[in-house]
Amino acid sequence: MSFIQWLLLAGFIALLLYNVHPAIRKAWQSVQPHKELHHRMLVAVRRRQAGFTRLLELAPDKQAAVLQQLEKSWHAVNEAWGRIAQFAGGFSTTDKGLSHQADEDWSFIGFYDVAGYEDFIKCQTLLEQADYLALRTQYDIRLILGKRHTDAPVSLPGMF
Numbered sequence: 001m002s003f004i005q006w007l008l009l010a011g012f013i014a015l016l017l018y019n020v021h022p023a024i025r026k027a028w029q030s031v032q033p034h035k036e037l038h039h040r041m042l043v044a045v046r047r048r049q050a051g052f053t054r055l056l057e058l059a060p061d062k063q064a065a066v067l068q069q070l071e072k073s074w075h076a077v078n079e080a081w082g083r084i085a086q087f088a089g090g091f092s093t094t095d096k097g098l099s100h101q102a103d104e105d106w107s108f109i110g111f112y113d114v115a116g117y118e119d120f121i122k123c124q125t126l127l128e129q130a131d132y133l134a135l136r137t138q139y140d141i142r143l144i145l146g147k148r149h150t151d152a153p154v155s156l157p158g159m160f
Contacts, residue, residue, distance in 0.1 A: 038115070038116070038147065038148055039113070039114045039115070039116055039117070039119075039120065039145055039146065039147060039148055040088065040111055040112065040113055040114070040145075040146055040147070040148040041085055041111070041112040041113075041114050041120055041123060041143055041144065041145055041146075042109065042110070042111060042142075042143070042144040042145075042146065043090070043108070043109070043110040043111075043112065043141065043142070043143055044106050044108070044109055044110075044141070044142045044144070045106065045107060045108040045109075045110075045139050045140070045141050045142075046105060046106045046107055046108075046139065046140050047107065047138065047139055047140070048137070048138060048139060048140050051137050051138035051139070052138075055067075055138070066134075066138075069134060070134065070135055070138055070139075073131070073132055073134060073135040074135060076131070076132075077126065077127060077132055077135065080126050081112060081123050081126065084114070084119050084122050084123055084126070085112035085113060085114040085119060085123060086112060086113045086114075087110070087111075087112055088111040088112060088113045089110075089111050090108065090109050090110030090111055091108075091109055092107055092108040092109075093105075093107060113148060114145070117145065120143070120145040123143060124143050127141060127143065
């Protein structure tokens with residue numbers, strides 16, 4: 001075979017693998033054993049007053065660009081967490097609630113199911129990457145790990 005025929009064959013195989021790749025990944029995930037999710041990670045987000053003040057000092061077009069970049073970063077971190085943890089729900093609000101002294105209010109509370117402490121540390125390490133520095137500068141993002149309850153707890157262990 002000539003060089004052009006080999007090149008065309010390699011291109012055809014690459015195109016075929018590119019188109020079949022999602023089906024292979026989906027089949028692999030169904031065969032791969034699922035982790036037992038016994039823990040829940042709480043994600044709490046509020047804006048930082050210093051970051052908000054700096055944002056207001058910018059020109060309107062720069063504000064829009066910064067907000068768009070923050071939105072992209074938030075989607076990227078959620079997508080990365082989605083590969084480690086399973087989103088279980090959450091809520092967002094602009095009303096008063098969960099504030100501490102003069103701090104800003106927590107505006108997003110999200111719950112993710114994780115297999116254990118190692119996955120929680122992976123999520124925390126992922127958030128601390130340099131790619132998300134602007135997001136962490138603008139927002140206070142807290143991650144907390146706890147035991148997942150399927151029923152209402154009958155006691156408050158460790159509180160007394």
